[in-house]
Amino acid sequence: MGGFLVSSKDVAKYAGVSQTTVSRVLNTPELVKPKTIEKVMKAIEELNYVPNDIARSLVQKKTGIITLISGPLHNPFFVDTTTAIVNYVNARGYKVNVYFGAEDNLESIYNSVLETKADAIILSSMFYEDDLFFKLEKRGIPFIMYNRKHQENRHFVEIDNVEAGYIATNHILSLGHQDICWIGGPHEISTFYGRYKGFKNALKDSAIDIKTVSSFFTNTNKTDIKRVFEEILKLPTRPTAICAATDAIAIEILNLCLERGFQVPKDFNVIGIDNVELSKHHSIALTTVGLESEKSLGFIAIEKLFEVMEKKSACIQQTESVRLFPRNTTCEK
Amino acid sequence: MGGFLVSSKDVAKYAGVSQTTVSRVLNTPELVKPKTIEKVMKAIEELNYVPNDIARSLVQKKTGIITLISGPLHNPFFVDTTTAIVNYVNARGYKVNVYFGAEDNLESIYNSVLETKADAIILSSMFYEDDLFFKLEKRGIPFIMYNRKHQENRHFVEIDNVEAGYIATNHILSLGHQDICWIGGPHEISTFYGRYKGFKNALKDSAIDIKTVSSFFTNTNKTDIKRVFEEILKLPTRPTAICAATDAIAIEILNLCLERGFQVPKDFNVIGIDNVELSKHHSIALTTVGLESEKSLGFIAIEKLFEVMEKKSACIQQTESVRLFPRNTTCEK
DNA sequence: TTTCAAAATGAATACGTAACCATTTAGTGA
């Protein structure tokens, strides 16, 4: 019965009522006589009617869609956050449009996102001086950044990056390592900027001249990290500890170490930041710095975004405190 | 300028043309005089006009949305497939609605999905005798299953599960292991059913009585896998090799082994199926069976789905061949 | 019965776009 293009009008005709009544049966049944509800429900059943959510969106000016611009899933941080965000959004009855941003596709993603009617946007792909910020504000859609922030200093949830960098570095130093190095990302990204700042602060507090330690700033894909690792191996004095700005980098460094026959932590100490789920796996057991709270950063962010959507909050500026998670990739020198 | 609710009508008025012309400028500019295009584009710019994709969807009966129902990302298989699918779909200019199905939320996901206008659906959450299959066919939306199939034997892309189970088991047997066991999932899922069948076939071909080996069928969450592992440790004769139906299970077994102080492969051989990206990490180095082809199963599936949408194919029934990927979690007994 | 408020229903409209059809304008060849 029914074919595929049944509308509420068809149901109305079939049930002998007006389209308005059909709409009411589905949305405000308390305003409809029980007997009428029955008639309409029967018609809906028999015609196999399904409401058109697009038409509903058009008239209600609400799509029920949240747009998520995540980083790529080969970065385990985004595995955790995407899981938290998607599940939360769906549990609230909304849908999620997901994008995985990388260096080469961000512009096309932004074009698509800016032309898409969504009720809100949650993203982690913003640069500190990104124009996108202003475009989004102009567009008038509520949005929130997680893990990164914009220079305008609004609508973000992050961990205390400076403190995280400090704690990680300090842990390494306190284990007695003298020859250490840093692998971070581009400084146009607030996260990397902050964590490196923490690294420098820790060196300063230990009276170590920043000029005597090697720091690498790289794109965070495998190829570029490998290139950095090769450089580290060529260093005149090989470091005994590698501080990575993220667990993703640290875990890839782990991979490269083992590939080359090095042992961790015997040959190299490795420490990361983020405390991603994967770092807890006993094959990895990465020492890292992460959220004090049990919640994932993605969860905190999406929760806040809904507050904004419900006008409970106007502006989110949240920096979560962190602590050390010592595991097996670091040890006394 | 312009506020947030600028429509093509507003642009038309501002530019002194008809709404039809505005629409044409955006969709078929070759039918519009260059001078007019200029006028309209200027108006679009000044009014900060963005087309309403919802209204467009309504009239065109196309949403540009693909619905993806994936398994949870803590299963690395779905990390790989979700990455491939989302990126492919976005590259084609479509959007992706993502759901992560688990045991407790599938019904609510299905309800949402069935009420959502999407151009097509790609999913991996179907049971062999699932009613959802018929609901989707009734709904008339093109859909494809990856990694699992339905008894109706249509619209799926899978690996050769029987062969995969056979190869994995045979690899273990050929290494000289006598005491082996199997950890699989519920047999209402075609994948687990097929892989276990391959396991049995291999035993038979090696003249081993199936009754002498332990097989466990479990839900694939951490808690249940741990329970199974505890049972294995209590077995009268402890197996020297564990065949896992998926890499996800195998990697969790790896975790549990190390947690308990066992060494792999010294104390336990472990083999998986799927050849997920994570299995290649040198900290894991999981021996596994996977696609012969370089492409991910998710990629193959989404590619096929677009063929269906473009009416190039009517029905997909694809079983990909597999091979062994020997790594470091298995060795001669 | 009559009266009148409350309950139940319906008719008409808006949402913003693309598509269809009709009309005007421009351009070409005779």
Added chain:
DNA sequence: TCACTAAATGGTTACGTATTCATTTTGAAA
């Protein structure tokens, strides 16, 4: 200059719903 075709533009409508406002029906109090 005219006739005629092609190019360019505009008017109107459909898409399927929720909403607003108007109307009818119901039921209880008088």
